[in-house]
Amino acid sequence: xxxxRDLLFHLCRLVIGAVFLYAGALKxxxxxxxxxxxxAYQLLPYNANLLVAxxxxxxxxxxxxxxxxxxxxxxxxxxxxxxxxxxxxALSWAIYRGLAIDCxxxxxxxxxxxxxxxAALLRDLALMVGxxxxxxxxxxxxxxxx
Amino acid sequence: xxxxxxxxxxxxxILLSALLIALVGGALGLAVHGPRLWQVLQGKTALLAVPxxxxxxxxxxxxxxxxxxxAEPAPVDLGELPALVAAGAVLVDxxxxxxxxxxxxxxALSLPVGASEAELALxxxxxxxxxxxxxxxxxxxxxxxxxLALRLVAAGYHDVRVFEGGVPQWRDAGNPLEGEQP
Numbered sequence: 268x269x270x271x272r273d274l275l276f277h278l279c280r281l282v283i284g285a286v287f288l289y290a291g292a293l294k295x296x297x298x299x300x301x302x303x304x305x306x307a308y309q310l311l312p313y314n315a316n317l318l319v320a321x322x323x324x325x326x327x328x329x330x331x332x333x334x335x336x337x338x339x340x341x342x343x344x345x346x347x348x349x350x351x352x353x354x355x356x357a358l359s360w361a362i363y364r365g366l367a368i369d370c371x372x373x374x375x376x377x378x379x380x381x382x383x384x385x386a387a388l389l390r391d392l393a394l395m396v397g398x399x400x401x402x403x404x405x406x407x408x409x410x411x412x413x
Numbered sequence: 414x415x416x417x418x419x420x421x422x423x424x425x426x427i428l429l430s431a432l433l434i435a436l437v438g439g440a441l442g443l444a445v446h447g448p449r450l451w452q453v454l455q456g457k458t459a460l461l462a463v464p465x466x467x468x469x470x471x472x473x474x475x476x477x478x479x480x481x482x483x484a485e486p487a488p489v490d491l492g493e494l495p496a497l498v499a500a501g502a503v504l505v506d507x508x509x510x511x512x513x514x515x516x517x518x519x520x521a522l523s524l525p526v527g528a529s530e531a532e533l534a535l536x537x538x539x540x541x542x543x544x545x546x547x548x549x550x551x552x553x554x555x556x557x558x559x560x561l562a563l564r565l566v567a568a569g570y571h572d573v574r575v576f577e578g579g580v581p582q583w584r585d586a587g588n589p590l591e592g593e594q595p
Contacts (some may be wrong), residue, residue: 321446326438342430401487
């Protein structure tokens with residue numbers, strides 16, 4: 268891999284890894300508030316909102332750790348890619364329905380400055396670019412057997 | 414050499430690793446919150462964790478008086494609401510009037526958490542302090558229902574409870590809302 272490509276890869280995986288590690292830790296720190304944020308999208312029944320709030324932060328944390336430590340980068344990036352697609356879908360749905368919700372993705376403080384669905388959607392699209400670069404530039408972990 | 418087959422195999426390996434990562438993350442989440450989640454499914458509690466103390470309110474035009482906590486309002490589950498209302502409890506919507514007008518629980522009254530002392534006094538005239546009140550707002554990340562309950566306790570109400578699931582839990586259960594855009 269060329270030095271520039273190498274640099275771009277490590278930059279993307281470190282930034283994306285750190286972002287999702289931070290976001291996951293925040294959500295895990297206040298699962299009630301995160302459950303409320305999930306419920307605000309009005310997509311899932313009550314118990315499903317709690318189930319998502321219980322497990323999603325830990326998936327983000329594990330993927331973040333893997334990216335930061337340069338282990339299983341492609342699989343971790345794939346998980347984050349799929350999660351981000353779900354987030355983008357949910358935000359698009361909220362915008363379509365005109366729901367006045369605060370994303371709550373990166374800050375569970377009830378006195379936070381609200382993040383509009385539109386701003387959160389743009390942010391997730393930017394993260395998607397980083398995830399795709401991390402996935403695409405990650406070297407194969409084992410040589411091709413064929 | 415069949416590079417196409419090799420690429421497919423490689424992608425399947427990545428996919429399986431991704432699935433394993435998701436399963437490990439899910440298992441970790443269930444290990445941390447599973448017991449409490451099980452209690453929620455059984456209807457013994459409505460929350461995944463014991464909530465922290467209510468955060469200070471955002472200042473309004475009329476400052477909300479500092480109220481001493483004489484008695485902590487008790488949470489109520491969705492399943493308890495029908496019986497309480499049938500026994501005479503009054504639902505109180507702690508959200509802004511605009512949110513109330515758009516959609517509120519059937520039969521609920523509007524008393525925003527930042528209501529003036531005059532509005533609270535008028536409310537007390539209509540509903541004696543022996544009335545059981547149940548406050549609610551927009552769910553678990555909204556402290557308004559709890560803070561309004563504290564104001565009502567300080568105003569002399571003996572039995573104030575908080576429906577912490579709020580409008581989201583009510584609507585998710587398939588229950589109707591009243592208002593202009595229910």
